[in-house]
Amino acid sequence: MKKFILYALFLFSAAVTFTGCDESNYPGGTISPYIPIYDLRNIYKGTDVNLSIDNMFGSNQVTGVVVSDHSGNNLPSGLLVIQDRRRLNQLRGISITIGAEAANYIPGDSVNVKIDGGILKRVDGLLQVTNIPASAVTKVGSGKNIPPNRVPSSYILADPNRYESTLVAIVKGGFDPLPQPTDVLSGEKTLNDGFENITLKTDANATFANKNNLPVLGNFFGIVFNTLVNNEIVPQVRLRTESDIIYLSSTIEISPIIISGFMADPVGGDGNYEYMQFLATRDINFAVTPFSVVVTNNAGASLPTGFPSRGWATGSLATSGAARTYQYNLTSGFVAKGTFFYVGGSTKLINGAGSPNISAANWITAINYTTIDGANGNGRRTTNVIGNSGNASGIAVFEGTNVNVNTKPVDVIFIGSGGSLFTAGPPPVGYRIANTDFYDIVNPITLESQPFYRNGSNTLNFNYLPSNLGYFNKLGGIYNADLGRWVKARTQTGVLLTSTSTLTELEENFPVGPTPDDPGTPATSLKQ
Incomplete structure (x- = not known):
């Protein structure tokens, strides 16, 4: 319905536009000599177009900023490539064939190009304007800023x-x-x-x-x-x-453990029923190589208030009530590369009280957090480790069990963005992040340091799902353990569990797709 309304409004506005004047889509005004590249590209409908003032709505030129640079000999020869945002602030580009003189223009040059008489066509797959002499190009400026356009x-x-x-x-x-x-x-x-x-x-x-x-x-x-x-x-x-x-x-950083899912809000009470799912990227004997998992819950009642002065160890400052962080130590057990393991409440139930028992899964740490304080004094017993709504929650994995204000995790996710999470200070205070599919310790565009969540470009997060219904948060990405990086970023899918749910729903493709070509909702996996 929403799409239908939008299309209806577009058609109505289009009707008003094109019936208001027989020759112009700018009734009552002077026609611009410059057609936006957005509109120029839309003229092409699959067959060659001889460009004219008539089919360019009264315009005869195109204008834009040059982005091509032929000094590296790596662009198709003879093409002048320009881009603009003249229509709806939508960035579009076009290649114009002008011959060897295309090499005379450099990025940041501003040009006008007379294109009436040219031919808009695809050549070997590339849409371009051909039949344009070099003399049709007029340079009107130089040194124009071209903002970085990050596109996945x-x-x-x-x-x-x-x-x-x-x-x-x-x-x-x-x-x-x-x-x-x-x-x-x-x-x-x-x-x-x-x-x-x-x-x-x-x-x-x-x-x-x-x-x-x-x-x-x-x-x-x-x-x-x-x-x-x-x-x-x-x-x-x-x-x-x-x-x-x-x-x-120039170095490879491989996270030995990645966060693949979590149950933050089972049906009924949360106490001792929350859990987290992880995927090992190598064989791990935790008795030999211990790890820890820390959860932060920044609800208004969590202590201490204010910015997290000890980062992921801030819960160690709480002397009463619910703490900002809660730590689990992983010091025994074994997990094989490419398999899942779990950390959470001691009940080991899939969806709260009365739901199926999944103790057959590989539980590395399962404790009753309603009666036991966090490991190493980091956190106090609580009925709710992971938040259900409101201010941000987060999950982080650390090598070793000594977590302090300077400890950097090997993987980390956040749900939500509210609360006192980061201040630039001085000194800066916040929750440290790792280089992940969502976060960067150094801003990849500005190259500035940004080691905390909500610092610089580190603003991405998952969302809270509808509460008290029993959604398992399946995160789904693909991690390449040879490259030490995500080759398909994690995405959040809420799998609504039932009274008959099994581990298959957490660890395999579930729900399955309607056709054989649709694999359904996959679990996080390693690239083989």
Whole structure:
């Protein structure tokens, strides 16, 4: 219904627009000589278009900021690539064929291009304006700022026409497979930014084609060019020069444990029924290599109030009542690589009182947190470890059991964003994060330090699901333990458990899809 109303409003406004004047979609005003790139691209309907003032709504030119740079010899020759936001603040780009003179323009140049008489067509999959002489281009400025446009690769793959001929930033990108020191950029490389795989194309004659010692993790600034593969439009990203690569890391950090799900709000009372699910990325004998899990609950009644002065150990300051943090130590038991284990209440029930027992699962730590204080004095007995609503809750995994204000987790998630979570100080105070699918210790765009949740770009979080219904929060991502990174970011799915639910619903594809091609809702997994 919401979509229907939006479409109806659009059609009504369109009718008013196009019936108000026979020759112009700007009734009563002067027609701009410049057609927005957004509108220009929409003229193309699958067949070549001879551009004219009539079919460009009275305009005869296009204007924009140049993003192409031919000095690196890695862009299709003869193309001037420009972008603008002149329609609805929607960034769009277009490639214009002007020949060798395209190399005379550099990023940040502002140009006007007369395109009436040109032909709008797809050439090998790329929409471009052809039949335009170099003399049709007028440079009207230079040094224009081009703000970084961070776009997840999954967005580009889902809508390649929207991003075609625009400059994008593939942030926190890594090669798959991991490059060896002698591997070079030349050719087609698979780049993953935690959302999806996309192709990075480098021509053999590019000035940086033989660049080696490639980053484990980096930002890649490039232009999206569409190509035809088996008669389908497939996007690829082309760097312009070597400086389009920003190194973020040259080392691999593999999280031995990742957070894969949690039960925060079972049916009925929560006391001793909450639990968390984790996935091991390697074999772990906890008696030899201990870990700890800390949960933060920032409800208004949790103590101490204010910003968490001891970070994930702030619960150690509470002398009465509910504490801000609660710690579980993992010091015995074994988990095999690629398998799940659980931490939580001692009842080991799937969905609160009276629900099926799942003690057959691999429970590494199960304690009655309603009667037992948090490990190492970090937290007090409570009826509610993970929040159900309101201020933010968080779950963090640590190597070892000594958690203090400076300890950095190996994985961390947050649910919600409210409460006194971070202050820049001085000194800065907050909950430390790890480099994950959601968070970055160093801002990948500005390269500024941001080691806390709600600090800089670390603002993503999961949401609270409807309360007291028994939703298990299945997080679903795909982690590559060889690369030490998420190749598909975690997403939150609420699996509504019933009185007959089993571990299958937590650890396998559930609910299943309606067709064989739809796998349903997968659990978090390791890339094989």
